[in-house]
Amino acid sequence: MAGLWNHSLQWVLACFSFCIISISAELQRFEHPIKANGSLSLLVIGDWGRRGHYNQSLVADQMGWIGEKLNIDLVVSTGDNFYENGLTSIHDPSFKKSFAKIYTAKSLQKRWYSGNHDYRGNVEAQLNPILRKIDRRWLCLRSFVLSSGIVDFFFVDTTPFVDKYFLRPGHHTYDWRGVLPRKEYLAKLLKDLDLALTASTANWKIVIGHHPIQSIGHHGDTAELIVRLLPILEVHDIDMYINGHDHCLEHISSTRRHIQFLTSGGGSKAWNGDIDQLNQDGLKFYYDGQGFMSAELTQTEARIVFYDIFGKVLHNLDLSKELYSTM
Ligand SMILES: *[C@@H]1O[C@H](CO)[C@@H](O)[C@H](O)[C@H]1NC(C)=O
Numbered sequence: 030m031a032g033l034w035n036h037s038l039q040w041v042l043a044c045f046s047f048c049i050i051s052i053s054a055e056l057q058r059f060e061h062p063i064k065a066n067g068s069l070s071l072l073v074i075g076d077w078g079r080r081g082h083y084n085q086s087l088v089a090d091q092m093g094w095i096g097e098k099l100n101i102d103l104v105v106s107t108g109d110n111f112y113e114n115g116l117t118s119i120h121d122p123s124f125k126k127s128f129a130k131i132y133t134a135k136s137l138q139k140r141w142y143s144g145n146h147d148y149r150g151n152v153e154a155q156l157n158p159i160l161r162k163i164d165r166r167w168l169c170l171r172s173f174v175l176s177s178g179i180v181d182f183f184f185v186d187t188t189p190f191v192d193k194y195f196l197r198p199g200h201h202t203y204d205w206r207g208v209l210p211r212k213e214y215l216a217k218l219l220k221d222l223d224l225a226l227t228a229s230t231a232n233w234k235i236v237i238g239h240h241p242i243q244s245i246g247h248h249g250d251t252a253e254l255i256v257r258l259l260p261i262l263e264v265h266d267i268d269m270y271i272n273g274h275d276h277c278l279e280h281i282s283s284t285r286r287h288i289q290f291l292t293s294g295g296g297s298k299a300w301n302g303d304i305d306q307l308n309q310d311g312l313k314f315y316y317d318g319q320g321f322m323s324a325e326l327t328q329t330e331a332r333i334v335f336y337d338i339f340g341k342v343l344h345n346l347d348l349s350k351e352l353y354s355t356m
């Protein structure tokens with residue numbers, strides 16, 4: 030009943046979409062405190078929920094160790110949280126079997142911030158706040174801002190940008206509740222993101238999506254994001270774009286752009302040899318196996334590290350920048 034009501038409400042709203050767009054609220058905002066010494070550390074994982082199989086549990090164990098070593102404050106998920114088709118409902122046992130009972134280490138009992146990219150199946154199940162009652166760590170929304178003083182994270186719902194999901198869904202069934210009409214949804218999302226980036230005074234600006242903008246992996250570049258999202262990120266001079274979707278670990282530091290492109294999509298669904306093109310401008314690192322990423326930030330320094338399932342450091346990136354000032 031609620032679904033039906035939402036659906037009809039969407040159509041009513043669609044008729045007035047022009048004025049709705051201009052008066053509607055901005056991206057929802059969450060705050061997460063930094064440490065007393067002014068630093069923040071976190072882990073980033075993507076493409077993971079397979080009930081512990083396919084090395085998911087091994088990745089989880091290493092996250093626990095590294096999380097403890099870095100005394101992490103939070104975890105970020107780049108999406109594709111529950112395979113194959115998201116959660117069927119808030120009662121889907123996968124929530125426990127692929128999340129709550131897998132990431133059990135003490136250091137991982139922190140808030141998990143996640144975008145939602147599981148549009149196949151029941152899109153609203155993962156977004157339902159009731160899940161937070163089942164596991165307090167869980168916070169999943171389509172698009173939102175996470176502010177942590179020294180850094181602002183902008184979570185962007187990238188799935189609705191991709192044309193083929195609408196034009197050539199194949200045998201997949203997508204649940205577009207909350208997204209239609211698509212054109213208005215995307216226009217509003219980009220406008221809200223632009224406003225949020227404009228308002229941000231954090232020294233570091235990190236945008237998180239599910240789909241890569243640039244990648245040499247299986248799926249590769251996402252043309253729609255290059256055309257529509259990237260120009261906004263460039264105007265606002267963001268520092269990093271972090272994604273999953275390609276089931277690998279990857280770092281591209283384009284010579285033409287100031288943005289570091291980081292892929293953390295090795296939570297479980299990775300396999301050897303899954304690589305599309307060997308040469309791309311600025312490719313620094315590519316690993317076609319399972320693993321995850323950590324980030325340690327202070328006001329002026331950032332350290333990114335990629336790990337495999339044995340906790341071995343595969344690659345790191347150190348950035349430093351002057352203190353940003355709005356004066
Ligand atoms: C801040 O404190 C944490 C321990 O709470 C420590 O792991 C980290 O290295 C410190 N960072 C800096 C920049 O001093």
Ligand SMILES: *[C@@H]1O[C@H](CO)[C@@H](O)[C@H](O)[C@H]1NC(C)=O
Nearest residue numbers: 082083084299300318319338
């Ligand atoms: C688990 O990881 C190891 C080491 O990277 C790899 O050799 C193996 O193929 C992985 N297993 C699966 C099922 O992906």
